[in-house]
Amino acid sequence: MSTSADTICALATPPGVAGLAVIRLSGGRAFEICDHVFEGSQKVCAAHSHKILYGWFTCRGVRIDSVTVSVYRAPSSYTGEDVAEIGCHGGVFVTEQIIDALVEQGARYATPGEFTKRAFLNHKLDLTQVEAVADIIHAETRVGAQTAARQLSGGFTTKMSAVREQLLQIIGLLELELDFSEEDVEFVDRTGLRSLVQSLCDDVDRLAAHVKQDQVLRSGYHVAVVGFPNAGKSSLFNALLDRSRAIVSAVAGTTRDYLHETIIIDGYSIHLVDTAGLRDSNDLIELEGISLTASVMQESNLILVVNDASLGRDHSKSLFNQLLAVYPESKHIYVDNKIDLVHDVEPGDSLECSANTGAGIDDVKRALVDLVREHGVAPGDVLLNARQAMLLQNIANSLRSCLAGMDSQLSSDLLAVDLRTCIRLLGEISGETWNPDVLETVFSRFCIGK
Amino acid sequence: MYDVLVIGGGHAGIEASMASARMGMRVGLLTMDPSTIGRLSCNPSIGGSAKGHLAKEIDALGGVMGRIADASGIQYKMLNTSKGPAVWSPRSQNDKDLYPLFAQHFITTQPNITVIREQATGVIISHDCVKGIQTSSNTEILARAVVLCGGTFLNGVMWTGETATRGGRVGEAAANGISDVLRSYGLETGRLKTGTPPRIHRASVDYTKTQPHNGDERPVPFSITTPYVRNQLACFATSTSAETHDILRDGFSRSPMFTGRIQGAGPRYCPSIEDKIDRFAERDSHVVVLEPEGLSTDTVYVNGFSTSLPFDIQDAGLRSIPGLSKAEVLRYGYAVEYDFFYPYQLKHTLETKAVKNLFFAGQINGTSGYEEAASQGLVAGINASLAVREEGTFTLQRSESYIGVMIDDLVNKNTDEPYRIFTSLAEYRLLLRIDTVYTRLSGYGRAFGLIDNETWRVIERKENVKRTLSSDITSLKITPQAINEYLVSLGEEPLTESTTVTNLTRRPKVKLEGVLRYATEIFTTVCEEHEDVVHAIETELKYEGYITKLHRDIERFKDQEQMSIPVGFEYNRVKSLSTEGRQKLQKIQPASLGQASRIPGVSASDVSILALYMR
Numbered sequence A: 001m002s003t004s005a006d007t008i009c010a011l012a013t014p015p016g017v018a019g020l021a022v023i024r025l026s027g028g029r030a031f032e033i034c035d036h037v038f039e040g041s042q043k044v045c046a047a048h049s050h051k052i053l054y055g056w057f058t059c060r061g062v063r064i065d066s067v068t069v070s071v072y073r074a075p076s077s078y079t080g081e082d083v084a085e086i087g088c089h090g091g092v093f094v095t096e097q098i099i100d101a102l103v104e105q106g107a108r109y110a111t112p113g114e115f116t117k118r119a120f121l122n123h124k125l126d127l128t129q130v131e132a133v134a135d136i137i138h139a140e141t142r143v144g145a146q147t148a149a150r151q152l153s154g155g156f157t158t159k160m161s162a163v164r165e166q167l168l169q170i171i172g173l174l175e176l177e178l179d180f181s182e183e184d185v186e187f188v189d190r191t192g193l194r195s196l197v198q199s200l201c202d203d204v205d206r207l208a209a210h211v212k213q214d215q216v217l218r219s220g221y222h223v224a225v226v227g228f229p230n231a232g233k234s235s236l237f238n239a240l241l242d243r244s245r246a247i248v249s250a251v252a253g254t255t256r257d258y259l260h261e262t263i264i265i266d267g268y269s270i271h272l273v274d275t276a277g278l279r280d281s282n283d284l285i286e287l288e289g290i291s292l293t294a295s296v297m298q299e300s301n302l303i304l305v306v307n308d309a310s311l312g313r314d315h316s317k318s319l320f321n322q323l324l325a326v327y328p329e330s331k332h333i334y335v336d337n338k339i340d341l342v343h344d345v346e347p348g349d350s351l352e353c354s355a356n357t358g359a360g361i362d363d364v365k366r367a368l369v370d371l372v373r374e375h376g377v378a379p380g381d382v383l384l385n386a387r388q389a390m391l392l393q394n395i396a397n398s399l400r401s402c403l404a405g406m407d408s409q410l411s412s413d414l415l416a417v418d419l420r421t422c423i424r425l426l427g428e429i430s431g432e433t434w435n436p437d438v439l440e441t442v443f444s445r446f447c448i449g450k
Numbered sequence B: 001m002y003d004v005l006v007i008g009g010g011h012a013g014i015e016a017s018m019a020s021a022r023m024g025m026r027v028g029l030l031t032m033d034p035s036t037i038g039r040l041s042c043n044p045s046i047g048g049s050a051k052g053h054l055a056k057e058i059d060a061l062g063g064v065m066g067r068i069a070d071a072s073g074i075q076y077k078m079l080n081t082s083k084g085p086a087v088w089s090p091r092s093q094n095d096k097d098l099y100p101l102f103a104q105h106f107i108t109t110q111p112n113i114t115v116i117r118e119q120a121t122g123v124i125i126s127h128d129c130v131k132g133i134q135t136s137s138n139t140e141i142l143a144r145a146v147v148l149c150g151g152t153f154l155n156g157v158m159w160t161g162e163t164a165t166r167g168g169r170v171g172e173a174a175a176n177g178i179s180d181v182l183r184s185y186g187l188e189t190g191r192l193k194t195g196t197p198p199r200i201h202r203a204s205v206d207y208t209k210t211q212p213h214n215g216d217e218r219p220v221p222f223s224i225t226t227p228y229v230r231n232q233l234a235c236f237a238t239s240t241s242a243e244t245h246d247i248l249r250d251g252f253s254r255s256p257m258f259t260g261r262i263q264g265a266g267p268r269y270c271p272s273i274e275d276k277i278d279r280f281a282e283r284d285s286h287v288v289v290l291e292p293e294g295l296s297t298d299t300v301y302v303n304g305f306s307t308s309l310p311f312d313i314q315d316a317g318l319r320s321i322p323g324l325s326k327a328e329v330l331r332y333g334y335a336v337e338y339d340f341f342y343p344y345q346l347k348h349t350l351e352t353k354a355v356k357n358l359f360f361a362g363q364i365n366g367t368s369g370y371e372e373a374a375s376q377g378l379v380a381g382i383n384a385s386l387a388v389r390e391e392g393t394f395t396l397q398r399s400e401s402y403i404g405v406m407i408d409d410l411v412n413k414n415t416d417e418p419y420r421i422f423t424s425l426a427e428y429r430l431l432l433r434i435d436t437v438y439t440r441l442s443g444y445g446r447a448f449g450l451i452d453n454e455t456w457r458v459i460e461r462k463e464n465v466k467r468t469l470s471s472d473i474t475s476l477k478i479t480p481q482a483i484n485e486y487l488v489s490l491g492e493e494p495l496t497e498s499t500t501v502t503n504l505t506r507r508p509k510v511k512l513e514g515v516l517r518y519a520t521e522i523f524t525t526v527c528e529e530h531e532d533v534v535h536a537i538e539t540e541l542k543y544e545g546y547i548t549k550l551h552r553d554i555e556r557f558k559d560q561e562q563m564s565i566p567v568g569f570e571y572n573r574v575k576s577l578s579t580e581g582r583q584k585l586q587k588i589q590p591a592s593l594g595q596a597s598r599i600p601g602v603s604a605s606d607v608s609i610l611a612l613y614m615r
Helices: A032-035 A092-104 A114-121 A129-152 A155-181 A191-218 A232-242 A291-298 A317-326 A359-374 A381-407 A412-430 A438-443 B011-022 B051-061 B065-071 B098-109 B178-184 B242-250 B273-279 B313-320 B369-386 B402-411 B435-449 B453-475 B479-492 B501-505 B512-519 B523-529 B531-542 B546-562 B579-588 B591-595 B604-613
Strands: A010-012 A018-024 A038-041 A050-059 A061-070 A084-090 A221-227 A259-264 A270-273 A302-308 A331-337 B002-006 B027-031 B046-047 B072-077 B089-096 B113-117 B120-125 B131-134 B140-148 B157-160 B161-164 B189-196 B200-201 B211-213 B236-237 B287-292 B301-302 B329-330 B333-340 B359-361
Touching: A010 A092, A010 A114, A018 A032, A018 A092, A018 A114, A032 A038, A032 A050, A032 A084, A032 A092, A032 B072, A038 A061, A038 A221, A038 B369, A061 A092, A061 A412, A061 B333, A084 A092, A092 B273, A155 A191, A155 A412, A155 A438, A191 A381, A221 A232, A221 A291, A221 A317, A221 A359, A232 A270, A232 A359, A270 A359, A302 A359, A317 A331, A317 B011, A331 A359, A381 A412, A412 B546, B002 B011, B002 B131, B011 B027, B011 B065, B011 B098, B011 B369, B027 B140, B046 B065, B046 B369, B051 B065, B051 B089, B051 B369, B051 B402, B051 B435, B065 B072, B065 B089, B065 B098, B065 B369, B072 B579, B098 B113, B120 B140, B120 B178, B140 B369, B140 B512, B178 B189, B242 B273, B301 B604, B313 B329, B369 B402, B402 B591, B435 B453, B435 B531, B453 B501, B453 B523, B453 B531, B479 B512, B501 B512, B501 B531, B501 B604, B512 B523, B512 B531, B523 B531, B546 B591, B579 B604, B591 B604
Parallel strands: A221 A270, A221 A302, A302 A331, B002 B027, B002 B140, B027 B113, B140 B359
Antiparallel strands: A010 A018, A018 A084, A038 A050, A050 A061, A061 A084, A259 A270, B046 B089, B072 B089, B120 B131, B131 B140, B157 B161, B157 B333, B189 B333, B200 B301, B200 B329, B211 B236, B236 B287, B287 B301
16 A cells, blocks of 8 residues: 555545535645644544545635545545535635645645545455546546636746747756856856846736736636627526536626626536626727727637627628638527517427516526536636646746846756756646657757857 | 677777676777777867766766776766756766777776777677677677677768768778668668767967866866875866957858767757857857866867868868967867667667667767767676676666666657766656665675675765765754854754754755864764765755655566566557557567657557556
């Protein structure tokens, strides 16, 4: 039985708002970490296995939530390691704060499928389940990558590649000095190098703050509700919300002038974004200019086109087709609204509903859920954001360590260690190993070989 | 019948033969001409950035390159001394006539080695196992293991201008046939290119127009067995001009590089002068260093002027360089194009995956450089001997040596240019310093019988001095009165109370040697006799935080490195692997999960998935 000192944590219940949520912590330090943040009747370290403790989860002296801690001692736990499951009140903010606090105490965000993997490695799962576990890792990585891809759109991708570019440039300059000191090329001085690192550090800091701020908004399945003015977008939007009683975490669009709501259907959290109306299909051409609507659509998994069926079932078809062409990565559905005002004999083949009477709203919801299922949004979606923010923060820390090293005149071979850490972390953000050919950047920019 | 048959007497072949013979094997060393054993085909120099590390590692393992280099050395320089101890790297200029003589001396005085003057034309294979080789005189030489060190000789073609000559080195024939035999056995070959600059007569140089480059004031030998070396000759630097570039550009239309007649890829880190002019058109000058090729020879190596341009262009170009207006060319520069075997077809032992007991070492694996070749020869020689004795394998980790880094890179990454070692290729660069080389590797060399008793005593003595001194200075306290004068002179904060020498040495500007000299007379001899040890200890103290971090990383990846993948594992069975990952894994067939994780195209999640199947 192996218990890794490396302790991991993650939300074990689906993300989004629910009555309760469970955060799982597994590894050799699970109980010790809990005791740093849990004020209960008994120390977690002292509790017997399979006991549930009740108390407060506190962070830096502030009580965050009243929680239960279920104690599972190795090997009698899901992973076979020491496991603590923290039951708390649902909601993105609470769970996030709890996880942040655990990470602060030395836990680390679990990678996709990691709990299951540990369970397997500790013989908690039999061999016939190997295939299934492998599929989980594969699937979660895929969803993770898709989520990442979505988050990374809307300017984020450009920013990240700028970070990579800058980092490569700095490392290239440093390695040039280390491996090619005998060459007849111009080496950058420390002042120049320092200002490059400083500026990269600032950029990464800004980016990390940005991710953190946006993560609630960006998590879950995104649906952009679009259509011509008066097609009934807002009515449909409200109808979907009203029906699904569980209106949650209404993030007010104070910073953005569109409405944004999260609904839970069958346990899936779906973000609906009500966009400003598109006056006519020509607007699409100017879409670059309507950057807000453009960025909403860019970041959406699904574009829901609302058509005022009373003006004709094909009234918004050209808009729909253009959106299909512009956002081929997204799913698209066409909904005929105001169907109560239509009296044609032949029913159309698209979804139809009336936001006013409530007819067909359930069909629309079912269609949404089917698409979400097909998409494969899984628990972990929210955490991935948090993980990325943390990785960005770690990159910034490594850069700061590099700066401190420069200030105390450390030699370049040491500075390179911090920068290499940045490379590894950058790779982790996108979920793949990033193995840049540092020498390539050297050879392409400098004339090597006297 | 030989135990180990080594084909080729270059730097790889020498180490392979020596190691095998010292391991008690009956060794046959096949060469077309015994007088060419150990020839320095290109520059008259050993070591350099990262290559110096390889040369030191060879010495620590009990190889001979460092000893030969010291015996024939005429100038020594420690590179990068201002860049941090991890990248300190020794380099020597060598007498190109003496180097092969000493190499041949080692070979001929070593018991168990028979030098065979023959040309190999084929490899005899039976039941996927090597049995020996065929020669041009139609004889068969049988052996239990074969180490192929063919250098640039396999289907070698030399180019100058529009002239192509078959051959592996100027005046020497190419080896044809071997590639075909092995290709028919399913091994994949490619073409690579490398080049060498012209050699000129030393008396034709006007040295007043050049700047001398001298060796270090206190030259340091490569080998721990060499007590003393000295500098005997200087190098001289000059540079090309815009005029030179114009002259050379005029010849581009007759260059095999630009007319597309050379197909093989050349090294980016050692481009020809025509490449440099072409790719960095904005520069109107490139440095050229004139390196004497020896004490008794007239030839001077024109470093930085590697070229395959026609003779008349080479002449005119050289004569436009300050100091070379009367240059007399003794041998023109040329490019050589040759077959290599894609090294993914090798195990980490350098044995081919396809043919048992057949090993490849050196340029044949797509590397360039004497040191790269020699290190592979050493590893292949040891493993060939182990294979004959059926005693397991010898592989070096990335975390313990540059040799390990190089071989791991070779077998995992598909080279499309000649591979050269660089310090930046080592993720644990900080640990792979030249001052740790004997600690890291000599145990292996001793265990295999490559290090004789006398050398072992020298190594042990150094290690003992290091251990004792390290522990002494941890308890040795020093008073403010004794040291403050020194601290103030460095601009460091003076002490207010006594502290240990260890603590003081951790301060950035403080030198251990300085502290020891101020602290007590006792250590004066140590400082003088074991300057290297004092420096090593100081480095370890100053780097402590970083070194600990790297050791933690090694620990973290250890499980992964040690988790082996069964031979012939069916990756196609694992549906969840990414398509690219599966293809790469199937092709390279990594031996461990750690290796799998370094194959380009294999993602982190692929590795996680594989881990499940390795239980």
